[in-house]
Amino acid sequence: MIKLAVNFLVLVFTLNFTFAEGTKNNDSETFNPTETAMHHVKDAHQFEIWGEDVTLYLPVILWTDKGIVTFSSKEFKGDDNGEVIIEKKGMNFVKFHEKIYYANTRKNNAGEYIIESSKIMHLDDQHHPINKAPLDFSITKNIFSMWLSLLILLVVFITAARYYKSSAYNGVPKGVAAVVEPLVVFVKDEIAIPNIGEKKYKKYMPYLLTVFFFIWLNNVMGLIPFFPFGANLTGNIAVTFTLAVITFIITNISGNKNYWKHIFWTPGVPVPMKLFLAPIEVIGIFTKPFSLMVRLFANITAGHIIIISLISLIFIFKSYFVAPVSVVAVVFISVIEILVTALQAYIFTTLSALYFGMATEDSHEEH
Secondary structure (H helix, E strand, O other): OHHHHHHHHHHHHHHHHHHHHOOOOOOOOOOOHHHHHHHHHOOOOEEEEEEEOEEEEOEEEEEEOOEEEEEEHHHHOOOOEOOOOEEEOOEEEEEEOOEEEEOOEEEOOOOOEEEOOOOOOOEOOOOOEOOOOOEEOOOOHHHHHHHHHHHHHHHHHHHHHHHHHOOOOOOOOOOHHHHHHHHHHHHHHHHHHHHHOOOOOHHHHHHHHHHHHHHHHHHHHHHOOOOOOOOOOOOOHHHHHHHHHHHHHHHHHHOOHHHHHHHHOOOOOOHHHHHHHHHHHHHHHHHHHHHHHHHHHHHHHHHHHHHHHHHHHHHHHOOHHHHHHHHHHHHHHHHHHHHHHHHHHHHHHHHHHHHHHHHHOOOOOOO
8 A cells, every 4th residue: 555655656746747847948948946836836727738738728718898708728829928919809818927918908107007009018017917907707727626626526425425315325334425424424523513512513514514525625636736637726815715704704604692792892801901802803803714714825835836846956956866856855745745635624624613613602601
């Protein structure tokens, strides 16, 4: 089993090595490890299955000044620097660092967008684009990965549910159910009940189970570097922000009288201290979900960047003697990342349950 795991990790390294070598880099250019790392962790409009030679181009869906515009991202093939102009419905579009903008537009000093045909892309002093951008509803790599993970979860849990309802179930789970049941019981007994309470945990179980399996599965999928996996979904700040906002909403909707009393008028302390603590507690309402968002985003993104950075050592030193060191380091970090995939799902779910428990906790009067 250990040998199989090591072989798998070496395969992961080999594929990552190939992808890093196949990124936008040639002999006439100096290898840029930062650009390579960011290329792998950011979202994209295509799946590079085997470098740029075998690529799956995803649909671009834009809401523009003239309505919906759709086309294949293949039309931007080979360009991510705003050099290729795509004309649709009399409008020109360019792609710059995986973001789509109107070509030849810029924001003037009055904050209005104007057309200036002398230049395709306009950048500010920090090299940030100031072109006008349409609303982008494209099926990107992260969106594709999210839908795939939801499909996998539906198949797994529907299959398990049908097994429990079938005549074959005799009290002992088998197949998919044998894998799912211990995890569900773990979330219930080790996360939900201890943090929320045995009387109130049931109504929060659907969310806790969903977020636990969703984060864990997507963390694992992000470590697998070949199609249809490899997207850095849980390393996307928009995804972790959305999950944190849902936890924030559930927490504050569930908050009882005792919860809000502890925030605005902390019992058991002098009145001057109550006035001092109230603003701090109000700030804490927002810092808790903020920490959830940043923790998941930072840990997952950091893991991807470290692995790519270790692989990049081969290209930086331009020596085959560095390869064995990189292989050992990548295998070591990959083992840690496998543990982190489950750990981050556990932490996010546990803290969410803890916040729910704090919001629904009954008042304890001291006698």
